[in-house]
Amino acid sequence: MLDAQKKQLIESVLREKGAMTNCGRCGHDEYQLDGYFHHAIQESATVAVVAPNEAITTVGLICKKCGKIDFIAVGAVLPADQL
Ligand SMILES: [Zn+2]
Structure with missing residues (x-):
């Protein structure tokens, strides 16, 4: 499962990258x-x-209003030691 710490890391990296x-x-x-x-x-x-x-x-990055799901390839955005 995706734990809270990993969710925060992924969100932080996506914001940093303007995604x-x-x-x-x-x-x-x-x-x-x-x-x-x-x-x-x-x-x-x-x-x-x-x-x-x-x-x-x-x-899955899920819109809280309409439910659209965007899939984010975690290997492309996170450093290898953070996967
Ligand atoms: Zn939406």
Whole structure:
């Protein structure tokens, strides 16, 4: 699970990088961060076979007004020792 300390770290890093912009659907500016999501990677665009041991770990940034979820690749924003 995504603990409170990790949520604070991710939010802080996203704010620092200017990535906490208003919701793309409704314009609201409050979010909640929820759990880790596993996004499997296909072997190719035309064959829906999941590549073994290939995935992107993300967290869900959820708009508190409309529920739109933006997935943030945590490996791209956090230092490797903070994952
Ligand atoms: Zn929204």
